[in-house]
Amino acid sequence: MGKLYVVPTPVGNLEDMTFRAIRVLKEVDLILAEDTRTSGILLKHFEIKNAMQSHHKFNEHKTVESVVNRIKAGETVALISDAGTPGISDPGFLVVRECVRNGIEVQCLPGATAFVPALVASGLPNEKFCFEGFLPQKKGRQTRLKALAEEHRTMVFYESPHRLLKTLTQFAEYFGTERQATVSREISKLHEETVRGSLAELIEHFTATEPRGEIVIVLAGIDD
Numbered sequence: 001m002g003k004l005y006v007v008p009t010p011v012g013n014l015e016d017m018t019f020r021a022i023r024v025l026k027e028v029d030l031i032l033a034e035d036t037r038t039s040g041i042l043l044k045h046f047e048i049k050n051a052m053q054s055h056h057k058f059n060e061h062k063t064v065e066s067v068v069n070r071i072k073a074g075e076t077v078a079l080i081s082d083a084g085t086p087g088i089s090d091p092g093f094l095v096v097r098e099c100v101r102n103g104i105e106v107q108c109l110p111g112a113t114a115f116v117p118a119l120v121a122s123g124l125p126n127e128k129f130c131f132e133g134f135l136p137q138k139k140g141r142q143t144r145l146k147a148l149a150e151e152h153r154t155m156v157f158y159e160s161p162h163r164l165l166k167t168l169t170q171f172a173e174y175f176g177t178e179r180q181a182t183v184s185r186e187i188s189k190l191h192e193e194t195v196r197g198s199l200a201e202l203i204e205h206f207t208a209t210e211p212r213g214e215i216v217i218v219l220a221g222i223d224d
Contacts, residue, residue, distance in 0.1 A: 008111030012188035118216035
């Protein structure tokens, strides 16, 4: 029987790729990629020429069975996403779950993920935190925000630039305008930036300055 490797890829700077990740991607029989065009650029940079197959949220239900069967037949497979660690707000959970259910060894390499540097650099308490990823866009969003209004731990969210102001405004409504937060964007890229302040200050800043790039919001929990 083969093995499934879950391989993190850089969220920005290609130098964040580990030696081990490069070696594994060169050695496996198949690479599952969220977007073969995006991953193709990364693989070409590191001279990785292995077979690649598309595996994303729209087809993963259909491809999981065939992937599991290939691993059972002795192939080794690596799973990568466009950036960061697969399964963290990215496709990956389904194939990992099915491999575990079928007694296939799953090995996740340590490596890049966007929320850890954003959390550590925020200056907010990080000994305990909750990762919320992307909030529901419509159904269940208000219910989730109401529940989080009583959360004592630091909270971490992913958001897109065009929805950032709407989300910060809703946070101010549910958590209060003085609640401290940070917005980190373009992590490990050339224009990496972290803006810190109250929700009111962040709303003012991003009203005046259009946000760009992938965004991580770190929000303080409620004070005791």
